[in-house]
Amino acid sequence: xxxxxxxxxxxxxxxxxxxxxxxxxxxxxxxxxxxxxxxxxxxxxxxxxxxxxxxxxxxxxxxxxxxxxxxxxxxxxxxxxxxxxxxxxxxxxxxxxxxxxxxxxxxxxxxxxxxxxxxxxxxxxxxxxxxxxxxxxxxxxxxxxxxxxxxxxxxxxxxxxxxxxxxxxxxxxxxxxxxxxxxxxxxxxxxxxxxxxxx
Numbered sequence: 001x002x003x004x005x006x007x008x009x010x011x012x013x014x015x016x017x018x019x020x021x022x023x024x025x026x027x028x029x030x031x032x033x034x035x036x037x038x039x040x041x042x043x044x045x046x047x048x049x050x051x052x053x054x055x056x057x058x059x060x061x062x063x064x065x066x067x068x069x070x071x072x073x074x075x076x077x078x079x080x081x082x083x084x085x086x087x088x089x090x091x092x093x094x095x096x097x098x099x100x101x102x103x104x105x106x107x108x109x110x111x112x113x114x115x116x117x118x119x120x121x122x123x124x125x126x127x128x129x130x131x132x133x134x135x136x137x138x139x140x141x142x143x144x145x146x147x148x149x150x151x152x153x154x155x156x157x158x159x160x161x162x163x164x165x166x167x168x169x170x171x172x173x174x175x176x177x178x179x180x181x182x183x184x185x186x187x188x189x190x191x192x193x194x195x196x197x198x199x
Contacts, residue, residue, distance in 0.1 A: 005042060040061045084181075129174060
């Protein structure tokens with residue numbers, strides 16, 4: 001008598017029962033390399049020497065052990081140059097990329113938040129303006145308090161490019177006031193990635 005099994009539809013090596021195995025009970029190990037992060041379907045059935053088969057039994061094994069991570073984040077990005085004309089101006093980032101990967105298999109959503117420091121010159125002059133996160137008509141200023149940028153539930157191993165989903169009505173925006181003075185300003189955006197607690 002042997003036990004045939006499949007992991008996620010792929011046939012594994014049969015397990016040969018011996019006289020030392022307990023009756024009506026099967027215990028064997030599945031190679032970890034055969035399992036993926038998240039849910040795995042393992043189907044078992046007994047096969048006798050005279051080609052009699054038992055009804056298949058399917059069990060679900062959930063593997064949790066991957067990471068929730070910022071897979072790619074631009075270390076530097078610039079905003080499109082602004083020509084100061086004495087009126088409020090708007091600029092958007094160029095070349096900014098933020099990619100999230102959730103390999104935990106937890107099925108929970110994740111949340112990406114951001115904080116930002118003031119934009120200042122090398123001489124210490126602060127820009128008359130602020131960074132905002134735009135979501136449609138809503139603008140939320142980025143500062144020391146975390147602002148939610150994205151909230152998603154993604155399958156294990158699937159990259160989610162946050163910035164690729166931005167549009168002319170969504171994403172980071174730099175807005176200056178009429179009092180803005182020409183110069184080269186720099187600041188730091190810090191990204192915070194966490195799992196959203198299930199309700």
